[in-house]
Amino acid sequence: MTGKLLTINGLTKAYPGVIANDDVSFQITNGEVHALLGENGAGKSTLVKMIYGLVKPDAGSMTLNDAAYAPNEPRAARSAGVAMVFQHFSLFEALNVAENIALGMENPPAMGQLSAKISQVSGDYGLPLDPHRLVGDLSAGERQRVEIIRCLLQDPKLLIMDEPTSVLTPQEVDILFATLKLLREQGTSILYISHKLEEIRTLCDEATVLRGGKNVGTCIPRETSASAMAEMMVGTRLSPPQKAYKKLEKTVLQLNGLNLSPASPFGTSLKDITLEIRAGEILGIGGVAGNGQDELLGALSGEAKSAPQSVQMDGQNLGHLSPNARRKLGLLAAPEERLGHAAAPDMTLTENAMLTAAERENLQSNGFLNWTRSRSFAEKVIARFDVRTPGPENAARSLSGGNLQKFVIGREILQNPRVLVVNQPTWGVDASAAAAIRQALLDLAADGAAVLVISQDLDELMEITDRFAALNEGRLSAPVATSDLTVEKIGLMLGGAHGMEVAHDTVVHP
Amino acid sequence: MDLSAINPIVLIASLMVASTPILLAAIGELVVEKSGVLNLGVEGMMITGAICGFAMAVETGSPALGFIGAALGGAALSLIFAFLTQVLLSNQVATGLALTLFGLGFSALIGQSYIGVKPPTSATLILGLDAMVFVGIGIIAVTWWVLKYTRVGLILRAVGENHDAAHALGYKVVLIRTAAIAFGGACAGLGGAYLSLIRVPQWTEGMTSGAGWIALAIVVFASWKPWRVLLGAYLFGGITVLQLNLQAAGVKIPVEYLSMSPYLITIIVLVIMSADRTRTALNAPAMLGRSFHASN
């Protein structure tokens, strides 16, 4: 089956101060996996939102199966045969799988029938799922299956997948790809959004590359080298971070059998976590989202308290200490969520500098705050980390993701930590800011601090860490030297494929 | 003191009457909260319903039309709340308080000419109970069925659980919430009119005296489950009736202390319910009180 399915013609969408999509045109043929490739902020999300009817284009047109296609809401898109799996899942934690799926359908059958149908489709495509479980209790991979099955039940002609592998282990990725290939054989087209070059080369038939909201070219991924695609995507060559040779010194931070129950009903509990970090070392902790990363950061920053001896720094018990007591001793942290956790969105950068630096930078005396000093500390961070902002009196939320992240990481690094813990340091950050942040972490370790990097980006961990450990369902594997790792090995450390063993064989070789 | 004057059947019937106003208001608020909105203006909507219903019944001579007027009055007031919180994205707590303050003043204003007026009497069905007692139970049953078994109910719960996801799936969050708020306003209005037309029956300023706040507490007590609203309302009604009977029977406790007992017991019940952290956290709609703005 060939022929055009969806033609996109000159789509343009502008937001105040930024043109998200500028005259983008391309075609998707029947039964192909078409990649949409681009960096964070290249305009991929806006483009697919227009295809899915969530955003209305300012100019341009689309045709679907030779008929004009201008969905004004997702419902219209769905009834035209376009389905979408979101990057950040559009799921409801307190509802069960069947209810979640019913919400995404136009005319769902009665619950009993729907459950039976879910079980059937999940069997057919090798995506096992219990329709009666609460979504809040599912792993990230299982949640994605809910989304996929929700789409498949509507027999879509075009399936849009937004960064589907960012939450999967390598083994789960293989299974997802098998399902997608099966769909392609059945004639379904797939629009596959990603910035991961290798997986696009394995899976996709054609790729459209976006940069700065413009279509900068189309290629056949199998016949194009990864570096050539990367250049199309980024535009300029980036220099990889410099790792200095270092000699490891004594252990600074130690976790001894750390146990922690979660604060929220759907959180993960930490189970018996033990590790050591030495001065000058970067230890990476990999894992799929929702396996205890936030909880681990909280246990280290002091937001969650644990048994005194379960966290030790230089032999001193810290498990019971408050965040500021830990800061005083030199244990600093930068959480994943920039807006609302690492920084208060509506407060100025001066105030946000006060947020964590009051103790170590002497910004207070007898409870009275010295705003002048706080301002000059904020200015120092802005200057040293090239934070693009008119000045320290601007609200944190006015900064772009990359700039705020540089501010947040810079704020901790300039306080001269003995141990720095960061979670997802470059998530959603543009390439140049990401490179700057990674280099700063390497420099910090080279200066003798111990750095713990929690990240879901395996490439990042391979690039900057000395040792690697995996977090899986709240348990931490024994660390291994990063230089000894293979993708296969990492996948197994991350827990392989969650709950996939049963239906595996039916799909992988259909 | 003569406790034998307390007749159990009369006691139960008067318990049902005493609990109907808060039952109506609470089931309305439950639907509002299920959609993820916290409307603290129940007291204001109740008292507005009380005067609208009273005025309507007096002017037309029909208690039934009075109740319809009360529902419309309560809903109209709640739409101010809906406009402020859903369209202008104002803080729900503050706006709910504004609704209560405004409702108390506004009702007193229209009520000027109705002080001392007697409303038309409502027909009773059995045991001296009027139709509204059963309408209240009926609304609970229907709410339970809709929330549990229908698509409308599923969508309402989904909006209250995760408005961003509901929006991404194409559901009209603001519209659904506005409808829920109006339903809550209508129910609160009915509850208020029940006070002024049947329970008391006359109009006095500030006559709801905290019933709206107790209704809010009962939603928490019920863990957002419709049938437990009935239980909570009857519990409260029972205490109210009991203390009134004790007052009448001349128990040697000062009247003021008996009168404060329903409020104190409501607080104690709230404490017991909120002490169970996991259950409240699981049942409370996750988006309760948060503003929704489609930013993309």
Next chain:
Amino acid sequence: MIRLEKRKQPSQVWSYLTPILAVIATMIAGGIMFWILGKNPFEAIRIIFWDPLFNTQFASYSRPQLLVKAAPLILIAIGLSLGFRAGVWNIGAEGQYVIGAICGAAVGLAFYPMESFIIFPLMVLAGAFGGFLWAMIPALLKIAFRTNEILVSLLLVYVADQLLASMALSTLRNPDGGGFPGSRNLQQYPSAANPELIAGTGAHWGVVAALIAVIFAYILLAKHKLGFQIKLAGQSPRAAHFAGVNTSVIIVVCLGLSGLLAGLAGLFEVAGPAGQISIDFASNYGFTAIIVAFLGRLHPVGILLAGLLMALTYIGGELAQLMLGIPLAAIQAFQGMLLFFLLAMDVLTDYRPVIGKAKVV
């Protein structure tokens, strides 16, 4: 079609402009309301906002009343504003005000008829402590059981009202009062009275306390760690937790201070303008102060101005009742409307209205 677009940062200009616009909008809407009531709207607005201050016939009586009414409103609103900033919603200030008055008056009456300079200070302490304790009930329940402080503090208002009735009818009833409810009049008991300090101004000790509270709150919020933590806890609870803010401390401080200030307001009222514990002592100051706090944008100086304005509507309202027969309830509705307009216009500080094609929502 008009749609809203989030500003990159809150607009300073609009945050000053919105209260003023809200007052103007309320005058217009209120005028319409008075017109519907069959009154001349311009005359009504003039009587409410102008005559109490500048009409030669009334000003001599009304002007001192301004401070008398504004003092409790400002005292209470300052306390409430701290909690509102932190996301701790004490809406039971009315109850704390009543309990403060009862405790303070009880201490004073216990000494009757002894005269000593120590009695009034003791009453002040007792009033503050009573309000503080009453506010500690929702605070401690929230900390220990996460019980909703909005509902508990509010329900306690009704409990306080019953206690007040009980005090007026039995415990604190004037033994020489011939069986009438109500306590002895503290104004006729020099050691316990809260007199007018400067004749003709209306200024009593409550006015002094209100000014001190404004200055104290200003320093707390602008310069002190605790004030910063209060703001942080309200704006961004997770960031506050990360910054090491202890939520329990914030709850105790916010509820405790607002209870203490409401208790003080109650004590100054009972020992001064009201004079005695009576059944109708509760005067809604605790609720009106909520409007004052928002109208003042939760800022101490703003609250000072808003308290004066709201006091003016009280006095003007009484005058309008006297002159035009406008019911007092209309003023209450008027005040409620003011809060509506204020909240409605607040959207402009955080969002920019944009005229243009609507996006798919």
